[in-house]
Amino acid sequence: MHDESNLTTGRARRVLGERIRPEIYGERVQLTLEAAELPGEPIEPALGPGLEYAPFELGSAWGPAWGTTWFRLRGTVPEGWAGLEYEGVVDLGFDADTPGFQCEALVYRPDVTPLKALNPRNQWVPIEAGPGGSVELYLEAASNPILLERHPFLPTQQGDLATASRAPLYRLVRAELAVRRPEVAALVEDLELLLQLQEQQPAGSLRAVMLESIDNALNVLLLDDIAGTAAAARAELAPVLSAHGGQVRHHIAAIGHSHIDTAWLWPQRETIRKVARTMSSMTTLLELDPDFRFGMSSAQQYAWLKEHRPEVYARVKAAVAAGRFEPLGGMWVESDTVMPSGEAMVRQFLEGQRFFEEEFGKRSRGVWLPDSFGYSPALPQLIRRAGFEWFFTQKISWNQVNTFPHHTFFWEGIDGSRVLTHFPPMDTYNAQLLGDELARAERQFRDARRASGSIAPVGWGDGGGGTTREMLERVKRLGDLDGAPKVRWESPDEFFERTAAEVPDAPVWVGELYLELHRAVTTSQHHTKAGNRRSEHLLVEAEWWATAAWIRAGLEYPHEELQALWRIVLTHQFHDILPGTSIAWVHREAVATYADVAARLEAIIEASLRALVGEGQLELSANPTSFLTDGVAAGAVSEALEDPSASSVREADGVTYLENEQVSFGFDAAGLLVHAVDLRSGRDYAVPGRPGNLFQLHQDFPNQWDAWDVDRFYRETVTDLAEVQGPRAWVEDGEARLELRRGFGSSELTQTFTLRPSETSVRVHQVTDWNEREKFLKLAFPLSVWAKESIAETQFGFASRPTHVNTSWENAKFETSMQRWVMVPDRDGAVALANDSSYGFDVTRDVLDGAGVVTTLRLSVLRAPRYPDPETDQGRHEHRYALQLGGTELTATELAHGLNAPRRAVRGAHPVEPLVTVSGEGVLLDAVKPAADRSGDLIVRVHEATGHHAAAEVRLDVPFSAVHEVSLLEDAPQAVSVGEDRAVRLGLTPLSVRTLRFVLS
Template sequence: MHTNPAHVVARLERVVRERLQPRLHEPVADVEVAAWRVGGDGEPVPPAHALGATYEPLAVGATWGPRWGTTWLRVEGRVPAGERPVELVLDLGWSGRFVGGQGEALVFRADGVPLKALHPRNGWFRLTGPGAAEGVVAADGRFTVFVEAAANPLVLDAPAFGETTYGEKPGPDEPEPYRLVSAKLCAFDAEVFELLRDLEATGDLMPQLSPDEPRYWKILRAVEAALDATSVAEAREALAEALSQPANASAHRMTAVGHAHIDSAWLWPLRETRRKVARTLANVLTLMETEPGLVYAMSSAQQYAWVQEDHPELFERVRQRVAEGRVVPVGGMWVESDAVMPGGESLVRQISFGKRYFAETFGHESEVVWLPDSFGYSGAWPQIARRAGYRWFLTQKLSWNDTTVFPHHTFAWEGIDGSRILTHFPPADTYSAEVTAGELRHAVSNFRDKSVSDHSLLLFGYGDGGGGPTREMVARAHRFRDLEGAARVELGAPEQFFAAVEAELGDDAPVWAGELYLELHRGTLTSQIAMKQGNRRAEALLRTVEYLKAVSAVRDDVPYPHAELDEAWRTVLLHQFHDILPGSSISWVHREARDTYARLEKQLRALVEGPGAPGRIVGWQVVRDANRVAPTKAVALSEADRLVSDRDGSELSVDVVLDNGILRASLDANGNVQSLVDVRDGREIAAGPLGVLRLFRDEPVRWDAWDVDRHVLRLPVPLEFAGVEATGDAIVVTHRRGASTFVTTYAMEAGRPRLDITVDVDWQEREHLLKLSLPVAVHSMRARYETQYGSIERPTHENTLADEAQYEVCSHRWVHVTEPGLGVGVINDSTYGCDVRRIPGGTDIRPTLLRAPRYPDPHTDRGRHTLRFAVVAGDETQTRKEADDLNAPRLDALTDLEPLVTLDVAAGAAVIDWIKLADDRSGDVIVRLHETRGGRALARLKPSFPAAVAETDLLERDPVPVDQLVLGPFQITTLRLVRES
């Protein structure tokens, strides 16, 4: 008999779609649906409020909403007697295009206890039979449930991620986006469900095999026989032999972990994330009732805390499953933060707050850093992770590279200090798999470390409000447990996978050294500048406040504000989430974040000015070192030094000069800094006009807020020169373009080796990008950029594809280039995006100031902004010192404040980074310091108060007495100072 494979596949698809899928749920009774639309600004409302509301009948076909609105449904009916399980099946008008990011719902019992969520591919709620919720159906079959339905807009409706107004609540006249399509009581046919999964396993596996393999034809004949069958039982019997063939002895192994990646904010506001997490957990816990092998991994202590606060009954079910090892708190961080822009102390606090919550709430400590979706990973991570007690690191995003292919999936990642951590990113190239044969085949063929390992991780489940793993996914995993032609799939926990791979690899893991640079999403280093400024200022304020409060506590016995500081930190940590700080969320998210940062700054300023405070914050520029916070005295230049009207004898057309005795800046009539001379040795620093603003058309191919594409930097747009004038001790240059105004101010402070550049912008652009060009006369193959607890070198050339791909990179507060005898740094107070490239005669350092993407916030950064930079003449240490100054808050009344501790550095370079009181509220003082130049250092810490000094891990645990500190390259050291009475 001739068998046509294409015919069989087409026939299979139609049988499943038209004959089997409709039989899965057989309608057995109608239900009555009534609705209460919440409305107003007070939503969402607690269940107790909704249950007592007045409901109006809602007919099938009627709309509900409005967009971003909540409608509570009351569903009543009577379950007819029968042997098959009965499920309430609702279709709230979902689109099949995108599982997460659209309408969702959560079913509540009549007493307000949450039970299970409803989603586009998971729209059922079991009333009777295995896994049915208790206390819902009465003895006579009657039931009442309430459904909290959220009319979240379909986030991918905008073509190619184009402009959308989804970021804010709608007006009162906007149409309601969803329609109640159906509401029925249905008998669930378990045998049809199993047959569907049998056909999926065999039908999906067949295209993954070669027609040259006998296995291909045997599966094809088995599927054809099943389609010829006259009953479900006969069809399953026809497939049984094909499904019983074991996998090859050398088959790749996959540990399948249930998961739902839920962005803490993205195309929805924070308030909606709280509900997404609760819905997903309700689904997971329901599924676990009938799937004892399912293990679910969930990160982000913040998300657990939300559920604990909003739904205590649901949280107790979570706590029980954590104790059983079925729900696994992974990551140990407060949120899945951005992994390149937060400061070093912020990453430590992400971990300390997350691990402390997991320990206190569940008695659990995660050993794996869990950051599948962050946009690149700083080279400081391996050391931070290892010093915080982690053994393993998980990511996924590197599979999104747009230029090169990352060479490993399982490897030892070596950080800037030499620390190594076993790292894996799943070769299935997804953290929301559906456990299909195609995903398994891709993972096997894609896995790049076959020579040393045959094991990988598979994260399955719909994320972002899609409801997590489904019963269909778990059923597929069971069929692929040991099936010829596929990888072996075993349900398990992440720690099981990592421990097994660690034992398998031994010392043979390939090594990747340095940062994990993501060749994509480079625009997130700039989009929504208010997020960057808010974060940078919050970090600086917290550093100052915690230090001053530690001084007051130690010297004057003033109570340390642990609770207030913890709350401030939790706010900062939440807003470092990898779609808030990077600026890739809707306008609603960023509007709220701007307000939050403003409130936070006021709260932190109030703490400084509170009881026992030695001063108050009055601005944002202060001279300080790691041990001392002190005010700067403004020094006015003399009239002769400040402005010189005639020529300075050079060949340049110079109209004005700024000179502070260390640097001399010469500006032409158009306000361009044509020359910057270090008068100490006569060296010219400028390799071209310094401070020129460069505007570019910024039209990404796909991800507007996320990406800066290569072609953007080839599309300059001219600015209109509008004048130059001397104002006080500064030179002010104005440019315009349309409704936008660009004002650049140049100034110098006496005795400082830097030229200050302040850029005030009234930004009214659309799809444009602004850079500041600072060409310096330094010939260098590499530039050094500040990162957490150290620095990283990157090429200034484009020799290889990987070099060229780093055309926009992250710099924290400074970037430095050097050649023998000359070093120049560029410092900033709030930006992160930057490009540094070789030019004839030197190196052009170009911080990126602003962007104007259309999606997901079409009004990104519209308005006024002030950004500060400086060109620093000197070595890396000088650049670092000036960056400290530029980023520090200015305080008054601190001239006579003696340091709480000092660091005596006998050899090498090291600085104190942070001083605070211990998290355990013992009153001990914690000092965090690190080596700064990538070399070795010898140092000794000297407290100004009686104390015993001990070294701990980053979480302030396991103290070991220490006297002299021996620091390796970029080594972080945490010291606990136990105060003596």
């Protein structure tokens, strides 16, 4: 049977490739070609037909990198084609092996209404003219360079318009009208499917029947008359293709999909066009197949479509209304979930769901994030408090070491919230429904004893064109076919409803969904990350002061501008922008955008403060009674307090000490930290013979995915940077300071340490001129701390990770993430490291004779990968961080907040009382803003930050007529307790987030 099966399949594949496929099209007529190459950026489509076109020869080169060429195609449908099926076929020079990463086009009618896209696996165009009629089509063709090849770690200058070559990249090889032979096309699909399915069958009767039917079909197929005998061949295949499946089957809920990265190997301006192309094709397919259903995430992409391609958007909107097109995910973009702040994650949901509700009259019921690089343990609470019912991803299947034990499960977050979660066992979000994919889904499904099936997102991603009509044909054949899972088009909501009923006792996974890959994304492109962090804090600060100015001084609240700025920042949190994994063009634009955002927010803050404090000479400062964890200190403007006794500098035995009444930090002649003493307890956290403040430079050349990955072996090559140039210590304005300069390789850095009076932390301002290549810079602090776990800030709280590597799961976490601080504690104390623009760190532990357990905490500072941006992070960088002794999660949060949102000095006529005050141990104020529906209600958000049960009081210093607790989407009101003193009393469970909505009087 083995030899016979090889004979059958070998014969079938050759006949299929060499004889049947070429016969899908019969008679053909060449179209006349003209072209107009744009000298710069894309133009409005309405201007396309009016360009100056010149004759263009088939086979000619066209399209420099990132260019746009308009083609005009003209012809006449032959009179003799009456009663036949015909269409246009255009090949721009496609490489079918890399759909989504090369040239693409959108086809327009003469009135410039979009018709359909052209992609490597989607080269057909519907023709609306009848026999004898004239055909005129316009192609807006984008010559995007192929940047994702078989070796994606190769550096390239093609990733930025400023450095890309202007040589043409493609040759247009086909432009014709052609008669399509539907029976031949159907025969291709029949044979393809059976060839794939038989490969997955064990030796036995079903496989034998499949092979026999293939042989029989080929026997009746005449190679010199494919079109005339295709129907007879199909008749031989029909019995096996109509055989019903058994009773116990794996059910696959297929949803049409095209995972379009908001930016990656192309800039955002090109994403706008990718969305338009793909959705024009998908709405065309929805019209062709009444069973087909398609889903798209990211409200931003819908908004772009509405603004730039309203004709396509109208088709999408109609399909949504008909229940055929699913707005997925309920987020502004498919964001990273590890680095955005808690408030930013709230706004991802708020802006996404409000857009869907306003535009389509519906909200997404689940969070759809197939491709982010790991998932924060804070996410389940935010998902549930935003009203979502389920969560979907597949990225964890990319793990390098450990296979995740479930496909359908409940995911539990830091506060105990749980959300029903599904990973598709097909292990892809670009499914084609090939035989091996179907078999893998059924074979790998780990929850088959509880649940009946899985999801398959079906379609080519990015610019690949989405679902194809060939995929639609496969679903028709797989509705109930023996030897294959049962496949049908289905909404993810329907799938999760069925699954929830099937697995009410599904297993539970507690904590982060750590991706054992792409660990370096918390460090790459530091300027982008710094811009994000600063923007997040300024946004919440601007909201606070603008709210206070609206209520206290009657200044109009800038709703439109703040929403627009939030949306800009949310867009840049997309999972290939904030992680630093896009081309140079994307990050160049991102840095400029963040600068503009900061300037606009500073102007809002300045105007608000001017309205609040009036004109005058009194020196004021933001001096809160409480502080925001994701914004400026949200309290009063009051007179600045004088500093207590000054810090000092002293020299002893070659060590320079920065000291105050609380702590003492000692640096040796090399600028390394040899003492870190908490004077309150007398404990020295430094390790004898293992100084801290040690910069370590690693060779950093991962196996692939340069900007994404750091592989464990990077630790095996390290250079300690222990030389220092010209240390200088002094006291200024009561603060003890030390400056250290270091040179290494082609780079240099300067650290300025500052110890303020009465603080327990030393602050550092670091300026680095970074000119290394394929290097990773770490800053190490070996600590005399017997830490069994590290504690890192996450959104609205913190998460713990073991410091041991007892199992492969812990061993794989050799690079981990934080929000703004990480702490290593033991039973007698703790050391925290807070920062203003870094997200990566690692913790290791070992044992030294005489010193016991040593925990080494290392901050990830800078990288220098060369793909996809060969100049990643070259140049000047600023970092601010602080080392705190003897603190807690709460003091670490306060320190981190101060680094990221320092107090403001204000000159005005009078102080301003706090608008909102919060009392309760460990309860922090996160946001104060008008309600998003612009009703005039006030939103106040708080959370418990220490991991304890807490009783909180929230007081509003303005009259209100009612108050309710609401969801993160500011709806679903529930009663809260309001005392006679008008204080709102809340009982908070550990690390819980609560949102109040006040109706102002």
